[in-house]
Amino acid sequence: MRLTLVGKPGCHLCDDAREVVQAVMAEVAATDAPPHIVFDERSILDDDELRARYAEEIPVVLIDDVVHNYWRIDPVRLKTALLAG
Secondary structure: OEEEEEEOOOOHHHHHHHHHHHHHHHHHHOOOOOOOOEEEEEEOOOOHHHHHHHOOOOOEEEEOOEEEEEOOOOHHHHHHHHHHO
């Protein structure tokens, strides 16, 4: 499973989202049978396609390249999705 955080430097919501994602990943890793998760962080400043698609929605969390959530990341919802994956 690929988990991607799309944001940009200096974005306080992106910093908050990163903390939520890292905490949830740690919780998921501590479960009895954790899924294999590859985490990737991408900046809209480095990718024109990402900027055109998500500039008004960052931070965006993608699971397997599908939008899971944006702006404020709900840790319970994210954990549920990762464990179901």
